[in-house]
Amino acid sequence: MAIDALGLHDIDAFYGDSHILQKVSFALGEGRLLGLLGRNGAGKSTCMNVVVGLLPARGGTVEVFGGDITRLPPESISARGIALVPQGRRIFKSLTVRENLMVAARPPDPGSRHAPWTSETVFAMFPRLAERKHQLAAHLSGGEQQMLAIGRALMANPRVLLMDEPSEGLAPQIVADVMATIRKLKESGLSIVLVEQNPRLVFDVADDIAILNGGRVAVVSTPAELTRGGIDLTQHLGVY
Ligand SMILES: Nc1ncnc2c1ncn2[C@@H]1O[C@H](COP(=O)(O)OP(=O)(O)OP(=O)(O)O)[C@@H](O)[C@H]1O
Numbered sequence: 001m002a003i004d005a006l007g008l009h010d011i012d013a014f015y016g017d018s019h020i021l022q023k024v025s026f027a028l029g030e031g032r033l034l035g036l037l038g039r040n041g042a043g044k045s046t047c048m049n050v051v052v053g054l055l056p057a058r059g060g061t062v063e064v065f066g067g068d069i070t071r072l073p074p075e076s077i078s079a080r081g082i083a084l085v086p087q088g089r090r091i092f093k094s095l096t097v098r099e100n101l102m103v104a105a106r107p108p109d110p111g112s113r114h115a116p117w118t119s120e121t122v123f124a125m126f127p128r129l130a131e132r133k134h135q136l137a138a139h140l141s142g143g144e145q146q147m148l149a150i151g152r153a154l155m156a157n158p159r160v161l162l163m164d165e166p167s168e169g170l171a172p173q174i175v176a177d178v179m180a181t182i183r184k185l186k187e188s189g190l191s192i193v194l195v196e197q198n199p200r201l202v203f204d205v206a207d208d209i210a211i212l213n214g215g216r217v218a219v220v221s222t223p224a225e226l227t228r229g230g231i232d233l234t235q236h237l238g239v240y
């Protein structure tokens, strides 16, 4: 049986006394794209925070390519090849575009089959960032900041890329650019989790879908199955 790139198994997570994630399980196959859907407050970002070690799980396990990362600190998890493009982008606004990339640089694993990401390859992918490499990140547009957040995550040469609502707050044309970028990254062989509130955006690009509702996995399916109907998406996603 193939080993999953990422697996969450019966994850329980709390903020203080609030029990947020309840026995959450889902898996991302190598080279696949999993769309993680759910309305506001469903627990999507909490899942991402657990995977990257910012919020330690109280129960369950997280595995990356078959290795248990559940109790590791964030820097060790990053070294296992997981990178997060956080919700709200969180770029360093007082640094230049190039500096934002360089602080995240990490050499690829020895034996990696892919050409390593460097500031040059990131700039080749995002020419708008190349034109602005010496400008402060604070001066970028929302779309450019999102490109920078994606580029910064790639600089760690991840094997698994987590993207938390990368289209949030962007104009439709820019959202289309971001989706085209995600498609290219998938074609390069990266294993990707794409967190979204809008199923229309992910159905096109995802291989698999998991829907969170109230901190639990309500649905695990595929875009084809979900567009065929049968599952009441409105119940889990509200009006969309
Ligand atoms: N730092 C925190 N402290 C306490 N509760 C939190 C914290 N962060 C999130 N929560 C709560 O945890 C629940 C899940 O939040 P989470 O941010 O994971 O949702 P989400 O699915 O990412 O939503 P959105 O689509 O709005 O980003 C919500 O009820 C939220 O209010």
Ligand SMILES: [Mg+2]
Pocket: 044, 045, 046, 087, 164
């Ligand atoms: Mg969120």
